[in-house]
Amino acid sequence: MSYVMKLSKTMARLCVIVSIALPVTVIMVWFSNFWEPQSQIATMLHLSEINMIQRFLGITASSLFPAVLVFGLLNLRWTFLEASHARYFSEKAVSSFRTFAWSVFFAIPTRIIEGAMVSVITSWHLGEGNRQLSIGIGTPELASLFLAFLFVAIAHIWAEGQKYAEDSEQII
Amino acid sequence: MSIIVNLDVVMAQRKIRSKDLAEQIGITEQNLSLLKTGKVRGIRFSTLEKICQTLGCQPGDILEYQKGNDQL
Numbered sequence: 643m644s645y646v647m648k649l650s651k652t653m654a655r656l657c658v659i660v661s662i663a664l665p666v667t668v669i670m671v672w673f674s675n676f677w678e679p680q681s682q683i684a685t686m687l688h689l690s691e692i693n694m695i696q697r698f699l700g701i702t703a704s705s706l707f708p709a710v711l712v713f714g715l716l717n718l719r720w721t722f723l724e725a726s727h728a729r730y731f732s733e734k735a736v737s738s739f740r741t742f743a744w745s746v747f748f749a750i751p752t753r754i755i756e757g758a759m760v761s762v763i764t765s766w767h768l769g770e771g772n773r774q775l776s777i778g779i780g781t782p783e784l785a786s787l788f789l790a791f792l793f794v795a796i797a798h799i800w801a802e803g804q805k806y807a808e809d810s811e812q813i814i
Numbered sequence: 815m816s817i818i819v820n821l822d823v824v825m826a827q828r829k830i831r832s833k834d835l836a837e838q839i840g841i842t843e844q845n846l847s848l849l850k851t852g853k854v855r856g857i858r859f860s861t862l863e864k865i866c867q868t869l870g871c872q873p874g875d876i877l878e879y880q881k882g883n884d885q886l
Contacts, residue, residue: 812855814845 650725657719664708672701688764696763703759707752714745731807736800743793750787754779818878819852821865828869839864 674681675689684690687700717738724735754777761776825835836846839861848854849861862873869876 809855814841814849814854814857814861 650722654722657715661712706756710749714742718742736804740797743797747790
């Protein structure tokens with residue numbers, strides 16, 4: 643087994659671990675005030691002031707970005723699994739990577755929407771004038787979008803490469 | 815296709831089995847079968863060289879051009 647195959651196998655496992663860890667982390671964040679009331683995230687989300695409905699709505703809203711990312715990661719896992727069996731240019735490997743790339747791309751606007759929803763959820767118990775809807779688009783979002791676009795471009799180049807690989811396979 | 819693969823003829827003349835030839839030239843029996851039936855896009859020079867070396871023949875003994883047989 644080559645080192646690339648071994649690495650791919652490890653990466654496939656890592657994708658599963660992260661896919662499980664992401665939703666768990668979201669839930670933990672929204673209940674973090676129970677074991678760390680003074681934490682930065684608990685203060686930022688007003689966790690000691692919000693009720694359970696707000697908390698569950700917050701978890702739902704905060705799950706949007708991880709859900710898209712988990713979907714992408716589970717697809718990326720297939721790319722790694724295919725690579726771990728030396729099928730680097732299989733249709734499954736290429737199409738899974740393309741789905742991952744598009745997931746990362748769509749995850750960025752999802753994160754912006756998620757941020758806006760969380761700002762509403764965590765502030766609606768406040769008095770009039772203090773409720774907020776904040777939409778944040780900054781350098782990190784634009785950088786992520788650029789990175790996601792690179793992934794999408796690479797995925798499409800790879801898909802073209804797959805056609806040549808298929809062709810090459812028919813040459814004995 | 816207008817290129818005809820006569821590998822099976824040469825193999826029969828040399829009395830060599832597909833399994834043995836595949837093993838000696840380092841390709842799978844399945845690929846050798848595809849090659850014999852002409853169901854491949856091409857053949858590498860390295861593969862052709864090994865076949866000729868093993869069978870003691872010339873490339874022209876294995877590959878033949880037939881005019882007017884252009885369809886696959």
